[in-house]
Amino acid sequence: xxxxxxxxxxxxxxxxxxxxxxxxxxxxxxxxxxxxxxxxxxxxxxxxxxxxxxxxxxxxxxxxxxxxxxxxxxxxxxxxxxxxxxxxxxxxxxxxxxxxxxxxxxxxxxxxxxxxxxxxxxxxxxxxxxxxxxxxxxxxxxxxxxxxxxxxxxxxxxxxxxxxxxxxxxxxxxxxxxxxxxxxxxxxxxxxxxxxxxxxxxxxxxxxxxxxxxxxxxxxxxxxxxxxxxxxxxxxxxxxxxxxxxxxxxxxxxxxxxxxxxxxxxxxxxxxxxxxxxxxxxxxxxxxxxxxxxxxx
Amino acid sequence: xxxxxxxxxxxxxxxxxxxxxxxxxxxxxxxxxxxxxxxxxxxxxxxxxxxxxxxxxxxxxxxxxxxxxxxxxxxxxxxxxxxxxxxxxxxxxxxxxxxxxxxxxxxxxxxxxxxxxxxxxxxxxxxxxxxxxxxxxxxxxxxxxxxxxxxxxxxxxxxxxxxxxxxxxxxxxxxxxxxxxxxxxxxxxxxxxxxxxxxxxxxxxxxxxxxxxxxxxxxxxxxxxxxxxxxxxxxxxxxxxxxxxxxxxxxxxxxxxxxxxxxxxxxxxxxxxxxxxxxxxxxxxxxxxxxxxxxxxxxxxxxxxxxxxxxxxxxxxxx
Numbered sequence: 001x002x003x004x005x006x007x008x009x010x011x012x013x014x015x016x017x018x019x020x021x022x023x024x025x026x027x028x029x030x031x032x033x034x035x036x037x038x039x040x041x042x043x044x045x046x047x048x049x050x051x052x053x054x055x056x057x058x059x060x061x062x063x064x065x066x067x068x069x070x071x072x073x074x075x076x077x078x079x080x081x082x083x084x085x086x087x088x089x090x091x092x093x094x095x096x097x098x099x100x101x102x103x104x105x106x107x108x109x110x111x112x113x114x115x116x117x118x119x120x121x122x123x124x125x126x127x128x129x130x131x132x133x134x135x136x137x138x139x140x141x142x143x144x145x146x147x148x149x150x151x152x153x154x155x156x157x158x159x160x161x162x163x164x165x166x167x168x169x170x171x172x173x174x175x176x177x178x179x180x181x182x183x184x185x186x187x188x189x190x191x192x193x194x195x196x197x198x199x200x201x202x203x204x205x206x207x208x209x210x211x212x213x214x215x216x217x218x219x220x221x222x223x224x225x226x227x228x229x230x231x232x233x234x235x236x237x238x239x240x241x242x243x244x245x246x247x248x249x250x251x252x253x254x255x256x257x258x259x260x261x262x263x264x265x266x267x268x269x270x271x272x273x274x275x276x277x278x279x280x281x282x283x284x285x286x287x288x289x290x291x292x293x294x295x296x297x
Numbered sequence: 298x299x300x301x302x303x304x305x306x307x308x309x310x311x312x313x314x315x316x317x318x319x320x321x322x323x324x325x326x327x328x329x330x331x332x333x334x335x336x337x338x339x340x341x342x343x344x345x346x347x348x349x350x351x352x353x354x355x356x357x358x359x360x361x362x363x364x365x366x367x368x369x370x371x372x373x374x375x376x377x378x379x380x381x382x383x384x385x386x387x388x389x390x391x392x393x394x395x396x397x398x399x400x401x402x403x404x405x406x407x408x409x410x411x412x413x414x415x416x417x418x419x420x421x422x423x424x425x426x427x428x429x430x431x432x433x434x435x436x437x438x439x440x441x442x443x444x445x446x447x448x449x450x451x452x453x454x455x456x457x458x459x460x461x462x463x464x465x466x467x468x469x470x471x472x473x474x475x476x477x478x479x480x481x482x483x484x485x486x487x488x489x490x491x492x493x494x495x496x497x498x499x500x501x502x503x504x505x506x507x508x509x510x511x512x513x514x515x516x517x518x519x520x521x522x523x524x525x526x527x528x529x530x531x532x533x534x535x536x537x538x539x540x541x542x543x544x545x546x547x548x549x550x551x552x553x554x555x556x557x558x559x560x561x562x563x564x565x566x567x568x569x570x571x572x573x574x575x576x577x578x579x580x581x582x583x584x585x586x587x588x589x590x591x592x593x594x595x596x597x598x599x600x601x602x603x604x605x606x607x608x609x610x611x612x613x614x615x616x
Binding site for chain 1: 330351352354356357359361362364365366367368369370371372373374375377392393395396397400401402403
């Protein structure tokens, strides 16, 4: 099993490194989604470096281990960063993000065989159902592993989300932990401007979920919420964690606005952002000629 | 092979064949899981559910979630078979199939009943005639449209041993049975039901029986028919098609589907690449269906035996 990091300060340092990766990747690709990726860097670091039980080798079926599905696939940079930093593939491969012949597609996919990815996501609302299916399989097999699914908040406007939300409590999937990146922003503006989510806590509760609201940009809170959710196995009730996050967290000019949902920084903006994100000891060096082998499929 | 040797041994719905195949698949492999969106009686899933209640998942009327859950089950190593009407198995959930199943390369068997006009009285809302086209466009998707109840059962068992996403299309009405009960189904293989030299008649699904009947009439008029059953539309048995066209030099395709996107298009593509020849298409001519009895609908929308006979006579004249 892969090692878990206990120390909160150590986790915070990793999250800063992940944020730096995100900025580098999006800058190098001149495209991508930095806002949500930065906002979820703390959560993703907590999940992969502290909370999830992961086997050393990647196995698609995830037997007897925890599994994560990123339903909001557009924040792929943060997923690729934690996977690389966790050793699923070489850190240098982050250079290939969104480039031709890369395993790091704009949105996550199994199609190019990237270790750590179990389904394609990007068309919103679908990864949640896939995670539900994996949770059902684990129940059938009496597998002790948990299934974590992340969704965006705007993503909750998709009807399929509520099909899955109705299904999971009815089938007592207490091995399923869903997180919502509740930053209040989406492409065309704030949730409230585009299509209000209304009483989000009440909606999930009425569907039969245990609802937890936490600060998604506070490492201690998010670790606590995730680890506590695992303790509720046996209650026959799935947990949803509504994470109050700030889109673009850690880079001041990207925060509190939807402007950086899907836009890359220029060189000056990159440097300004990196300056705000601590030390640079372990940054990956962008190599435009780096190309990872693409498995035949 | 003489077309007059093809005889029906009775009538049975292809969905009954599906139910039997699913039950048998469940017995053979304990990783088989069946999912249904509130239509288990229509899909004839009762026998499977009775013997394997823990491997059945009732999804409710939520087909998008069903496709995703099936993809998740497949990811975990299960072999999921989804069951609902063809309309709700394809068009309603196309993007879910595209991203979560086809692009993600998941071993999900999408099993679709009540396809086409022969669904009957429910009308056009349920009579999907575009599903073959949608499914065969997806990279990596296997598309099978069996020709009778026995073959539907055997196709389910073939899919059990096949790794990868697949679409299995079958129907509602009782229909002549004329393949063997234990005739193994080979994915990707067409079958010559009767060989001849004047005209090829290539059909899929329930329309293979109509093609057989039409060929019998044509043979009685002294016209030699090459009747090819094509239950696997993807991957298509191109060699069998090319060989038949070489024998006859013209072809009629027959399918319970829109004229666009289905078997006719697939055969035309093969013909254009290899041996371009006159073609006629017996299919629904770019329109929706309507309520009515299956046989009346086939007549009204031009899929009846005389329509095939006329198309054959016409295409021979164009040679």
